[in-house]
Amino acid sequence: MIIESSGKLDKLRDVFAKIRPGENWKVMPSLGHIRDLPASGNNEGELTTGVRNDLTPVYELTDKGAKIVSSLKEAVAKASEVYLATDPDREGESIAWHIQQAVGIRNPVRVKFPEITASAVDNALKSPLRIDMKLVAAQEARRVADRVIGYLVSSELRRQTGEALSAGRVQSVALYLVVLREREIRAFRSTLHYGAQLNFAGAKMTDAWCVEWMTAEGFTTDEQPYFMDRAFARLVADVPVVQVTGFEDSTRTKNPPAPFETVTLQQAASNSLGWDSAHTMKVAQALFDNGHITYHRTDNPNISEESMPAIKAVAASLGLATVAKRRVFATSEGAQEGHPATTPTHWDVVEAGTTPDEQVLYRMIRIRAIASQLMPAEYAVRTVLMKAVDPVQGKQVLFRGKGETLISEGWLKLLQGDATSDDDEQDSANPIPVLQLGQIVSVESGEVLEKKTRSPKRYTEASLVGALKANGIGRPATYAAIMGNIKSRQYVREVKRFFHAEPLGEQVIDRMEGKFTFLQVNYTRELEKDLDLIATGQTQYKPVLQSLVSTLQSELGQQAESIATYRKPxxxxxxxxxxxxxxxxxxxxxxxxxxxxxxxxxxxxxxxxxxxxxxxKVAVVSEHKCVKCDRPLRHNVKKGKTGYNFWGCSGFREGCKATYPNLKGDKPDFDNVKGG
Structure with missing residues (x-):
């Protein structure tokens, strides 16, 4: 039996001793890929390195692969039957085919097991397969597409700039998302706006409750979504008496998060443990190799039906109730549902792994998977609607309050929160008492709520992986490599886990934006769908790649025509x-x-x-005078993404730093002067 990872050897030998006692099995690893496209050189008749003009790839043994193949040939010559048990995904299928071709194995048996347990391996041996050439073609198309775009566009970038810049089919799209977010943050200008909150006393200090002014009801619009009149907000906060116009008691339930798939596992490990994607996958690989978890490269968030009895037994031992019927979670488009979610292989094993990192990740995987089938959490929800008894400056003012109380923990008893997201949902107590329609209630106090719009958040590695998945870009086995590429090439830097676009990364995008179709999110998503169609036999390798190459060659030709010299003057x-x-x-x-x-x-x-x-921009001296030094003010205006609009003192160089916001009608706001 030929497998990928040497980490599986000891576990598989134990498994064979149990399920095939007395049989003479030899298990050997390929240590991953043994062949690949050449790293350099471009021979006559090749579109680019390792890809012929007819789009046929040219493979060669890696340095490591040459030694592996030699030892495999020797062992295969002595075997009566050869089983290829590479990982159960497209990349594993491709590796199995490369092994068959390089070693020269006639009629190998292909077996797949989603976990390394005695039952899974035994079932695989009893259900022999053949290499699925559709999956091999899909993986080959992905590799050739990556090579064609990566080499040809990277060469063009180097010719244009004279710098060692690089592009990648998915790597560049990930970088593009980071750069677009960076631009949004630079262009953002915070808006100060106001609301109001009314506070009410209860029988005890802990019984105090509140309602908030509903500014959307008659005071803001879609075109002007923020209320910016502080003086009016102060009048609203001073409302002395309100009347109940609506009151409702209801309940809501909150379901647990799904068991981990590759992306959510990487997100949770990033948010909870501070790990990058590569480290998470390395630790998960060790757990899989040693038979502790099911396969960790999956985009299916659902457990198998066969796992439910074991989950129910573990939950019962913990005093927790499970759902009567297996809870099923929505899968993303194109998900390979034949691979279940990542779960423990032995549900009753509480601790597993030989290192602290393996142990903590195993606990996360196990608890998340068990929680996914527990009863939902339930909340009592109370909502009240109120209006000011007397209009404010002739306008009716409405308020709303909402309070929630947890009445049944359900899955929360086991799993306190979902670490997949950067932002956890916040539940509010706000103990609103029982009120009657039409009831008049005196206000204890009121306060103006000063709010500022916030700029978009930079991506973390976890949220960028999530954005790629949401856009249908990349696949479970590729995300760690994508993150590693944009970081190692210094296109982005991490500051407190947040990605900042580096000047070099922005330069790469500036050179490609609007010039290469593959940079577009929609194009990359559709190409991923085409690769999926190859895997299912609904389309073929050549048409997909011919379309890609035709578009790319046209765009490269346009670049060559528009650039008089390839080296930056x-x-x-x-x-x-x-x-x-x-x-x-x-x-x-x-x-x-x-x-x-x-x-x-x-x-x-x-x-x-x-x-x-x-x-x-020349600032024109106006008739307005500085309240700090009585010098004339200047109106400073710059339009565009990085623009500004404010009034400043003309005595700036003499030491007066006073600045004033600009009001409608281009007048300085003397009430909000800063500096001096």
Whole structure:
């Protein structure tokens, strides 16, 4: 039997001793891939390295693979039958085919087991298969697509810039998402807006409750979603008496999260343990190799029906109730539902693994899987609607309050929260008393709620993997490599787990954006679907790749025509202020700008205009006077993603730092002056 990982050897030998006593089995590992496309060289008749013009791939043994194949040939020559037991996914199918081709095995038996247990291996041996060439073709198409895009576009980037930049079919799309988010954050301008909350006393301090002003009811619109009149909000907060217009008691249930699939396992390990995807998969691989968990590369979040009796038995021993019928979770489009979720292989085993990391990940996998079949948590929900007895400046003002109380823990007794998401759901107590329709209630106190819109959050590795999955990009076995690539190439950097786009990463995207179709999320998603169709025999290898290559060659041709020279020319921009030094581009916190290299002797700065110094905005002195020093104010305006609009004192260089927000009608807001 030929397997992939040497970590499985001891476990499989124990399994064979149990299920095939007396039989002379030899188990050998391939240690992963033994053949691949050449790393370098481009021979005549090849579209790119390792891919012929007719799109046929050219494989060669790796250095490691040559030694493996030699030992496998020797062992196979002595065997009466050869079983290929590489991993039960497309990549494993491809490795099995490469082994057959390189070793020269006639009629090998293909077996797949989703877990390394005696029953799973025995069932696989009793249900022999043949290599599925449709799966092999799908994996081959993926590898060739990656090579064609990666090599041809990377070569073009290097010709254009003279720098060692690289592109990748999925890697570049992941980077594009990070860069797009970076742009959104730079362009974001916080909006200050207001609400109001009314507080009511209870019999005890812990019985205090509140309602919040419903600004959406007559005070905001889709075009203007924020209420920005603080003075009116203060009047609302001062409402002395309100009347009950609606009151409802209800319940809601909250179901547990699904058992882990590859993406959610990586997300949970990132959020709970601070692990990156590569480390998570390495630890999970060790657990799988030693027979502790089912296969960890899966996009199916459901357990098998056969697991339910074992789950019910474990839950009963813990005093927990399970659902009567197996809870089924929605699968993503294109999921390979033949591979179940990642779960323990022996549900009654509480601890497993030889290292602390293996043990903590095993506990997470086991508890999550058990919790998935427990009863839902149940909450009592109380909602009240109220209105001000007297209108505020002639306008009716409405309020709403909601409170929740946990009345049945269900799965929460075992699993306190879902670590898949960066943001956990917050439940609010707010002990609203029983109220009657029409009842008049006196307000204890009121407060103005000052709120600010928040910029989009940067991606963490966990949320970026989630975004790729949500967009149908990549597959379970690829996410760890994608994250590793964009980090190792210094296209992004991690700051407190959040991805920041590096200048080099932005340069790569700037060079490709609008010029290469493969960078588009929709295109990559459709290509993934085509690869899935190859795996099911609904389309063929050649048409899919011919379409991709045709589009790519056309776009590369357009790039060659539009670029007079492939090497980036050296362009200097003399400083208009000192006329001695050149300007340099600086990546500032609020976007790029140009500054004189002669700083501090010359402090000339200029806005960036598409990679060149732009015209400095001249601030016009107005009739408005600074309340701090009585000098004239200047209206400072810059449009665009990194723009601004405020009033500043013309005595800035003399030491007055006063600034004023701009009001409608282009007037300074003297009530909110800052600095001085």
């Amino acid at each position: 050296v362009i200097t921009h003399p400083c208009p202020d000192c006329k001695t030094n050149d300007l340099r581009l600086i990546k500032g916190a609020n976007g790029p700008f140009w500054a004189c290299k002669g700083y501090p002797a010359c402090n000339g700065t200029f806005p960036d205009a598409g990679g060149k110094p732009g015209q400095r």
